[in-house]
Amino acid sequence: ERAAREAAPVTPGALADGTPVPLLANLGSADGAAEAVKLGAEGVGLFRTEFLFLDANTAPSVREQQEQYTRLLSAFPGSKVVVRVLDAGADKPLAFLNANEEENPALGLRGIRALRHSEVILREQLTALAAADAATDADLWVMAPMIATVDETRYFTTLCAELGIRYAGVMVETPSAALIADRILDVAAFASIGTNDLTQYTMAADRLLGTVANLQDPWHPAVLRLVGEVGAAGAERGKPVGICGEAAADPLLAVVLVGLGATSLSMSPSALADVRASLARYTPDDAKAIARAALAAEGAAEAKLAAKDAASEIT
Ligand code: PEP
Numbered sequence: 001e002r003a004a005r006e007a008a009p010v011t012p013g014a015l016a017d018g019t020p021v022p023l024l025a026n027l028g029s030a031d032g033a034a035e036a037v038k039l040g041a042e043g044v045g046l047f048r049t050e051f052l053f054l055d056a057n058t059a060p061s062v063r064e065q066q067e068q069y070t071r072l073l074s075a076f077p078g079s080k081v082v083v084r085v086l087d088a089g090a091d092k093p094l095a096f097l098n099a100n101e102e103e104n105p106a107l108g109l110r111g112i113r114a115l116r117h118s119e120v121i122l123r124e125q126l127t128a129l130a131a132a133d134a135a136t137d138a139d140l141w142v143m144a145p146m147i148a149t150v151d152e153t154r155y156f157t158t159l160c161a162e163l164g165i166r167y168a169g170v171m172v173e174t175p176s177a178a179l180i181a182d183r184i185l186d187v188a189a190f191a192s193i194g195t196n197d198l199t200q201y202t203m204a205a206d207r208l209l210g211t212v213a214n215l216q217d218p219w220h221p222a223v224l225r226l227v228g229e230v231g232a233a234g235a236e237r238g239k240p241v242g243i244c245g246e247a248a249a250d251p252l253l254a255v256v257l258v259g260l261g262a263t264s265l266s267m268s269p270s271a272l273a274d275v276r277a278s279l280a281r282y283t284p285d286d287a288k289a290i291a292r293a294a295l296a297a298e299g300a301a302e303a304k305l306a307a308k309d310a311a312s313e314i315t
């Protein structure tokens, strides 16, 4: 009986009325793919590619990268796999890319800025990804980290088109990107909100600094308002808006994020079951009502309480 239970397929993520909310996995290497599938991941919402570059003095070759990406994509036939191009700098420094000492690395040459500065690395990565996509049956989407402007978005999507990537999107991790999400989504095929960095930059609180950890809280209505901006821009254009920061792993916050317009949630695979159970309790209107309660609160703690109260009135 135990074996049967373990083998039973996990149901896809959905709200109480059946509205699908795909639940995806955050992965840091292809090694976690089988476990993620077992835990019911419907695809990958964030594949962090930094592992390929860490501890290296040069970028890995196109062939080496292609092997790793093919291994990942092969684990998800017919499913969406969102790969993030290299996010170097700040909390993820790379010896060969972030050579210059910076006073404020989180505000420095990181993410898409670093890639644009060393374009050959980005070109090689996209070339390897396009080759892996062609060799497998997964549905590859590729996104750029730390986008702040429409110009950066256009730069990235143009390069993706040139190198054979069909779905090119952006991560929304800066308040700027959230505030101009409408214009960015006129150019990009999709957005995925990185709530870890979006919270850091909205609250001006270093995500690595324990002394300001109380401010690094995605429940803060300032962060939620920005998520709402992105959700509205996506809905108007019929473009997907995912969440791939830690916030998506909080079962109640996940409901709030869906109420604000998120169309899929990506998280560490161990969080999938609790988030799936939580979403199934609420209709789309419930989720919107819970989100409204959180938005109207004064601070992060109050928003969480307000969401809890609103949720308890429903179930
Ligand atoms: C984020 O910033 O929320 C995110 C998902 O990316 P990372 O944590 O890798 O910066």
Ligand code: MG
Binding pocket: 145, 173, 194, 196, 197
């Ligand atoms: Mg980030």
